[in-house]
Amino acid sequence: VLTGYGTGAIMAVPAHDDRDHEFATVFGLPIHEVVSGGDDVQNAAYTGDGVLVNSTNDRGLSLDGKTKAEAIEATIAWLAEQGVGEEKIQYKLRDWLFARQRYWGEPFPIVYDADGVAHALPESMLPVELPEVEDYKPVSFDPDDASTEPQPPLAKAKAWVEVRLDLGDGEQTYWRDTNVMPQWAGSSWYQLRYIDPTNSDALVDIENEKYWTGPREGMPSGGVDLYVGGVEHAVLHLLYSRFWHKVLFDLGHVSSYEPYHRLYNQGYIQAYAYTDARGVYVPAAEVEEKDGRFFYNGEEVNQEYGKMGKSLKNAVSPDEICDNYGADTLRVYEMSMGPLDTSRPWATKDVVGAQRFLQRAWRLAVDEATGDAAVADTALTDDDNRALHRTVAGVRDDYANLRDNTAVAKLIEYVNYLTKAYAGASVPRDAVEPLALMLAPVAPHIAEEMWTRLGHEGSLAHADFPTFGEKWLVDDSVELPVQVMGKVRGRITVAVDATRDAIEAAALAEPNVVAHTEGKNIVKIIVVPGKMVNIVAK
Structure with a gap:
């Protein structure tokens, strides 16, 4: 029996702890019930809730009939009254590997x-x-x-x-x-040093810290707005960081009492891995596929799927992808693979799709023959405005909610629209400049270059992000299918606010509908606003 609790040793409550019960049974120790509600504690420990029994001492403390929570509260109050104890909350942070036997790391002062x-x-x-x-x-x-x-x-x-x-x-x-x-010592507070990196007199100037991460409206605890990290950070690194930050707060070095406001766990990048007959992982890049089977150095290996990394020998070098496709292509591909918070499969062959998208976006802004801006100072059409403003509205919302994959999808759709609408002609400047600004979060290098080629001297990082007009988000016309006796025979386009009579007239005038109703008696016309028109004829 040890005085420290949670060490794996027994804590001397055999009636209500499985380990203690086993210990007491082996050594013939008495087992006294103190929490009622279960079966005979002589046969097995009762670990559930209940009321206390056999819990009265000869100094005036009686806990019989109380729940566990009530008994704890009463015991603390009784100890305080007796002058032998007081209520206190004690926090423990245990890490038996704080010291590292290597060169790199912060020396102990x-x-x-x-x-x-x-x-x-x-x-x-x-x-x-x-x-x-x-x-x-x-x-x-x-x-x-x-x-x-x-x-x-x-x-x-x-x-x-x-x-x-x-x-x-x-x-x-x-x-x-x-x-x-260890490395988590510095990683517990490095975000503070970014705030004031050249300060040689203090960890961080308190005024700078207040400006960037101090308490503010909606965030009374202060801290960094958003922390994006893998789920493995949640248990140790963030626990240590929080402990470290609260010490700095107690010492008066920071005004925020929490290091981070919101945690967002991104998913893993996954890739195929291969094991030999021994179950040992082999380099995925050196595996060959033949007729649906996989071989390494002539021996067949097993294919599996797992987190990309060194241990599974299935990592893809970012440097290699950057050398072959460019850093922005890598960024766009990773962001478009799927939702940021889910694990996503890597496929090098699909990277070229992201590269082609960026090439199409580049050609909208830059003449590849001369390197000059390729845009025209012409007005946007109504279709252009609808495409642009809907893209801006969707991308703004996606970025705000970390839906980078759907933001990229909307940008691809917008680029495809402009490419098709202005095939062989220059695209209006007012349609391309917002594209560069929206592209910057996922492809900053090419977006900056587009911005410069378009004639801007400063970085696009200092430009306002595009906004949208509500009127361009609403359709002024709608296409409705027209059924004759339950079968679609034609389609009509009418104003969104078209009257019932106007819709019926347009449906009856549609050529294919006329062919299927000619010579027949129109019994009824059913109009479902915004959905369909159904004509019943005999």
């Missing part, structure tokens, strides 16, 4: 004296910087020399490890810690 006592370095001696070393290999262990032991790489930097310092008791020899902090 701690030194040890000759007795092994740890001393924190004063602020005037911070930061502690890593020394220059010849190599980053750890100190080797010699199995033939009992006096040797494995040591981190920093142990070899003797002049850095052993230092003479005056920490208030006169100058003495101290030894630095040769372990370093």
Whole structure:
């Protein structure tokens, strides 16, 4: 039985804890019921809710008949009255791997004296910087020399490890810690350093922090508006970051008491992986397909699907894709693969589709022969305005809700419209400039270049994002199918606000409908506004 709770050892409540019950049974210890509601606790532990029994002491505390929650509250109040305890909330953050035995990492601002006592370095001696070393290999262990032991790489930097310092008791020899902090130490607060990256006097100037991440309307806790990260971040990295940030808040270094306002988990990029007869992964890029079977070095391998990465040996190098297709093509392809929060399958052969889309967008703005702007200063048609404003409205909403895949789809549709509508002619400037602005979030490089070729001196990052007019989002006409005796015989286009009489007249005048109703008696005409027209004839 250990005093620490949650260590895997028993906590001495055999009637209501499975591990304790097993322990007590093996060693013949008494099992006393204190929470009623289950079967005989001599046979099995009861771990559910209930009311307390056998819970009265000889000092005036009786918990019998109370629920667990009521008993806890009453016990705390009784301990406070007796002057032997008080209510307190205690948080624990346990990580037994905070120290790393490698070179890269933040050095601990701690030194040890000759007795092994740890001393924190004063602020005037911070930061502690890593020394220059010849190599980053750890100190080797010699199995033939009992006096040797494995040591981190920093142990070899003797002049850095052993230092003479005056920490208030006169100058003495101290030894630095040769372990370093893990990568999550810096990653817990790096967003703050972005706010004030050149400040050599403080982690971050509090006024800068208030401006960028301080409490504000709708976000009383403050923090970064949006954190996009994989689900694996949620358990450890974000927990550490939150702990770290709250310490900084308590010390007065930041005004926000939460590091992030909203978490969004993106899905994995998946790809085919292959295992040999031993179940060992082989390089996916070197696997050959023959008649629906897969081979690596002449031996057949099994195909499976999984997260793209080094462990499955199915990673695709971003550098290679950028070299062959361009960085913007890679970005557009990844964003168009599917919803951002779901896992999506990678297919290199499909990357060319994103490249062709960007090429079509480029040709709308730039004359490929001269490199000059290819647009015309002509007015937009009503169809142009409808296509543009509907694209702007949809893309704005998609970006705001992180639906990058559907935003790309709308941009592709818009580019296709302009390409078809102005085949062999210059596209109006007012139709292309908004395209460059909408394209920038997913293809920033080509969008900036389009913007420059269109005659703008400053970056498009400083231009206003396009807006839309409500009137262009509403159709002024609608196409209706016309049925004769339940079968579609024609289609008519009428004004959205057309009267019933106008719709009936247009339906009866449609040539194909006339052919199927000629010589017949029109019994009834059913008009479903905005949907269809059905003519009953005999």
